[in-house]
Amino acid sequence: MSRPRNVEIAAEKALEGAILHLRGRPVGTVASLDDSVEALNYDECFTRDFAVSAVAFLLEGRHEIVRHFLEVLVELQSSEKHMDCFRPGLGLMPASFGVREQDGREQLEPDFGERAIARVAPVDSGLWWLILLRAYVETSGHGDLARRPEFQRAIERNLDLFLTPKFEMFPTLLVPDGAYMIDRRMGVYGHPLDLQALFFGALRSASELLDSNSEYLEPVETRIGHLLHHVRSYYWLDFDRLNEIYRYRQDEFGADAVNKFNVVSGGIPTWSMEWLPLEGGYFAGNLGPARMDFRFFAQGNLMAILTSLATPEQADAIMTLIENRWDDLVGQMPMKVAFPALEGRDWELMTGFDAKNVPWSYHNGGSWPFLLWLLAAAARKTGRIELASRAVEVASRRLQRDDWPEYYDGRDGRLVGKQARKKQAWTIAGFLAARRILESRGDVSAFGFVDQPEVAACTLPWASESREEDEE
Numbered sequence: 001m002s003r004p005r006n007v008e009i010a011a012e013k014a015l016e017g018a019i020l021h022l023r024g025r026p027v028g029t030v031a032s033l034d035d036s037v038e039a040l041n042y043d044e045c046f047t048r049d050f051a052v053s054a055v056a057f058l059l060e061g062r063h064e065i066v067r068h069f070l071e072v073l074v075e076l077q078s079s080e081k082h083m084d085c086f087r088p089g090l091g092l093m094p095a096s097f098g099v100r101e102q103d104g105r106e107q108l109e110p111d112f113g114e115r116a117i118a119r120v121a122p123v124d125s126g127l128w129w130l131i132l133l134r135a136y137v138e139t140s141g142h143g144d145l146a147r148r149p150e151f152q153r154a155i156e157r158n159l160d161l162f163l164t165p166k167f168e169m170f171p172t173l174l175v176p177d178g179a180y181m182i183d184r185r186m187g188v189y190g191h192p193l194d195l196q197a198l199f200f201g202a203l204r205s206a207s208e209l210l211d212s213n214s215e216y217l218e219p220v221e222t223r224i225g226h227l228l229h230h231v232r233s234y235y236w237l238d239f240d241r242l243n244e245i246y247r248y249r250q251d252e253f254g255a256d257a258v259n260k261f262n263v264v265s266g267g268i269p270t271w272s273m274e275w276l277p278l279e280g281g282y283f284a285g286n287l288g289p290a291r292m293d294f295r296f297f298a299q300g301n302l303m304a305i306l307t308s309l310a311t312p313e314q315a316d317a318i319m320t321l322i323e324n325r326w327d328d329l330v331g332q333m334p335m336k337v338a339f340p341a342l343e344g345r346d347w348e349l350m351t352g353f354d355a356k357n358v359p360w361s362y363h364n365g366g367s368w369p370f371l372l373w374l375l376a377a378a379a380r381k382t383g384r385i386e387l388a389s390r391a392v393e394v395a396s397r398r399l400q401r402d403d404w405p406e407y408y409d410g411r412d413g414r415l416v417g418k419q420a421r422k423k424q425a426w427t428i429a430g431f432l433a434a435r436r437i438l439e440s441r442g443d444v445s446a447f448g449f450v451d452q453p454e455v456a457a458c459t460l461p462w463a464s465e466s467r468e469e470d471e472e
């Protein structure tokens, strides 16, 4: 039997052991089963971690646990409208939940950030819920779950939270630092790509799940178009684009501005000028006023491929970049969550001297095996399956032997992460899902979307493109 197959059998057993039950029903997976370190909240089911388990379960035809999880999140979603900042706002879904015994009965205990390290509230939970609900409906054929009134209400509450205008006039989501998978200060506040790609997937899911007479349908469709245009046009980086930015003028005013966000070309980091190959490209990590984060973030780029936020050409270019920069992005363990690491003064200022996020560790250039499923899905979608096979082969040399660590450290991902938990459920599930995606069983259409061509009406109102059309 081949090594990956052996490891797969071990992974199936390990994931089974991570299943969390509520009064006898499977409702999720705990983050980690490592009992050699203090549990903190790793004995809870994290929404984003379970998303990876859910993919593995759905690919195996195990819909029940995913349905129960989706129901639990509807039950836990914050349902009160109030103006009290210390309670979760209407529509928020929890970062994690645990099962605790109270008065002799098992109860759910959600965490919206009020107990979490640094008190970070999740922006990604509701987005993952929408993406998973749609994946569940697609794979199981049980559309009736999404049509249930409480589910329709939960979708609309989510959308209220994400679509209500606040202090910005961009189609992208404004996000505080540490509000998603990267849940520590890492300079990811603003408009991180990882979240925009999730937002896009969630909006496309909502457009399929909403009742046909819902008043939310039109704003959802409109936002999809604007977001698509914005990310495809302004986040994209390849060698030609880099050269354009390098020659940008500053302080342009009005609709015809070329440098729309007033990005200062002197801020282009030296590494990116040397690193970006002539072939290949990727979406920048963040974009806002006078700010372009040139770091490569794996989750956002791979998710952009899967959801067709990237054009087919861009999707292909991202895979080419991964191939051309394999040692940096995949190395000894697939794959880097962000590249390159923040070092020196950047690390001090952007992480706040975070000892867990020292260069080439954890979120700061560490390697996270849960990303394998996304790499495999993106590879399948772009017909670059050989890249995913290579990555799975690389991972299968270490994962089981190292007891499924949460993350790896080092420039090339050779070391088990300094504070990595073992028996981490999304590491196990990420590997399993990747294996299934590589096999014929792995149809990834339920987790992604077909390309949606841009329509003229979807260009930004304040950009010159749409003004010219208005004038015609």
Ligand code: GLC
Residues within 6 Å of the ligand: 031, 042, 046, 048, 049, 180, 181, 182, 183, 184
């Ligand atoms: C860490 C990770 C976060 C994950 C959690 C549970 O806090 O940064 O993304 O959800 O662990 O595994």
